[in-house]
Amino acid sequence: MKQQIIFIIIISLILGGCGDFLEPKSKSEFVPKDANSMHELLLGEAYPRNDITGLNIFLYLLDDDVTSAPYQELNIGSDANAWWAPYSWQSNMYEVMDEAGVTTFNIYKSYYTLILGANAVLDYIADINDDINxxxxxxxxxxxxxxxxxxNLVNIFxxxxxxNKKALGVPLKLNSGIEESELKRNTVEEVYTQILNDLxxxxxxxxxLPTDQQWQANYRxxxxxxxxxxxRVYLYMEQWEKAATYANNVIQNENFRLLDLKTIDFDSASPSYINYHSYTNSTEVIWVYGNVTDVTRYVYNISAGKEGRPFFRASEELMKSFDETAGDLRKDRYIIRSSYEITNANNEVEAMPSAFGKVNVSPSRYYQPTGGTGIFGRSFRLSEAYLNSCEANAMLNKSRGNANAGREALRLLNELRTYRFPSDYQEKxxxxPDELITFIQDERRRELCFEDHRWFDLRRWGMKEIKHTWFPDATSTIVYTLQKNxxxxxxxxxxxxLELNNLLEQNPLAPSPRNGSLTSN
Structure with a gap:
């Protein structure tokens, strides 16, 4: 108990300067000597636990898997600019959200706070004399x-x-001591080099470590x-062989197997969603992390409108990507439906598909996302390993004429899809080569929707044009366009x-506010 109290004092000293992002206090003279206590320090200050918020929040408003729900009047005290600013890619989005009363959107600070915790552990661990394992x-x-x-930081900022790997990335802060000077931004390439060194x-x-300590269902x-x-890192770097090799290591790990969606008890008239980010619910889960609110705050906010429905829904483009003719089970099992009914592009009335999925929800009328003990908002899943290997092999097939790699990509693709379709699934x-790559990219969109992948994938696949529709009032429509590149x-x-670090350079910004084309009904 005495040592735990000392740890609390140490953490207060170390993290007292977190508001400066990159300028924590130096180490206390009370250096812990026990590795298990260091383990607790790591859990408390470096893990993205389910009670930690502010990670990747509002990123899901940026991509093409989300679009506006039908217009609704606001509740008194609500400000639509909190949603509008990131959704329309405003370069002054932080200022607009701040004026709208949103104060928990600082992704930059949230990540550096956790990095500080990891750095403190790595600094202290050198002084520990304990069991080597x-x-x-x-x-x-x-x-x-x-x-x-x-x-995450370098792919956001x-x-x-x-x-452009020579472009500015983010500052690399690799210790918990006070720097003699403020830190400049390292290049994207330098940040990636450090990421690889760490991993x-x-x-x-x-x-x-002994085999039984290399993975446990213990949130670590x-x-x-x-x-x-x-x-994933090698995939983004387009080092295809290494990306495929590491993905295959995960695929071959006997601790995990693909979850067969056919085995989930599902009644489309009254859906019973499961939490796919759970060791107990899914055989695919490798690691769980993050807060449910971070995933759903901007796309599910029951207080936003007078009828208690959100501003956003899953886009028609995403919904049409699921092969309904072949019976793709993910369209219903991954996309959570609202009780609010809308008319879709086929002029059919349906329960509105929400712009979130795979999270824990209550069986209430609105299928409200819920958190709690042991409930997380995100996870690393086995299906990503399949898709990473598929894409890497498909690129080897295209770029080097490696027909064996193309066949392996197709084999893994069909193996994954067997678990996502009815028993009469017809293999692709x-x-x-180009058609295969496109299909794998579309498959990645379907499988990993609303899991913090789409925005990053769009960036590395050429930064295509995206259009977002916004309803400023009951009779008008504004279309905002994110141009290619x-x-x-x-x-x-x-x-x-920027205010706290004079050496930080701002990214080149598009004109603010970004213009949209207005039409009236």
Whole structure:
């Protein structure tokens, strides 16, 4: 107990300067000597627990899987600008949201706060004299988390790696001490190099542990989590062989198997959704993390409108991507429906498809997202490993004429889809390399919808044009356009980060406010 109290004092000293993002206090003279206590420090200060908010919040408003729901009047005290600003890619979105009363959108600060916790653990662990396996486990977790946080940061605030790896990324802060000077932004390439250094060292440390300690369903990072993240990083870097190799390591891990959607008890008249981000609900889950509110706050807000329905819904483009003729089960099992009825593009009345999915929901009238003990908003899932390997092999087939890689991509694609369709599923047979790549990209959209992948994927696949429709009133429509290769594909740094660090350079910004084309009904 005494040591735990000392830890609380240490954390207060270390993290007292978190408001400065990159300038924490130096280490206390009270250095802990126990690896298990260090484990608790890691859990308390570096993990994206289910009670930690502000991670990737509002990113899901940026992509093409979301569109506006029919117009609704606001409740008194609500300000539509809180939703409008990110949805229309305004370069001054932070200021607009702040004026609208939204104060928990600082993704930049949220990630650096957790990085600070990981750095503190890595600094202290050198002074620990304890069981070597426990020490290696703590170090591996801290490195895995730091690598993951920097991966997200650089893909939010830096250019896509395959577009301009020499562009400014984010500052690399790799210790918990006070810097002699403010930190400049490292390049995207430098950040990716550090991410790989952290993840490869984490992998080495995990592989030094006994097999039964390399993965457990205990909410901690693990060897397969690191390997799946490495496959994702190499995919973004277009290092196809390594991406496929690491994805296959996860696929071959006997702890996981694809969840057969045919086995889920599902009545379309009264859907019973499951939480796909749960070790107990899904055989695919490798690691769970994050808060349910972060996933749903802007796309599900029952207080937004007088009728208690959200501003947004799943886009028609996403809904049409599911092969209804072949019976794609994901359209109903992954997309949560509202009780609010709308008329769709086919002039059919249907329960509105919500712009979120796979999260825990109550069986209430509105299928309200719910959190609680052991309930998380996101996860690393086995299906991503399949899709990473599919894409990497398909690219090897196209770029190097590797027909065996093309066949492997098709084999894994059909293996995944077997678990997503009825028993009479007809396998795909695609011989054209470009057609195969396009189909895999579409499959990735269907399988990973609303899981923080789409925006990043659109960036690395060429930053296509996106149009978002907004209803400012009951009779008008505004269409906002994110142009191909638009500057808006890289988010601006928040103003308070710039104020606290004079060496930070802002990203090039599109004109603000972004213009939209207005029409009246």
């Amino acid at each position: 426990t020490i290696n486990s703590v170090k591996a977790q801290a490195l895995a988390l730091r690598g993951y946080f920097y991966f 830096g250019a896509p790696y395959n577009s 490869l060292e984490a992998e080495r440390l995990y592989q030094s 990072t693990s060897l397969p989590m690191v390997q799946l993240l490495l496959s 047979n695609i011989s054209d 638009d500057l808006g594909y890289t988010l601006p740094l928040p103003p308070d980060a």
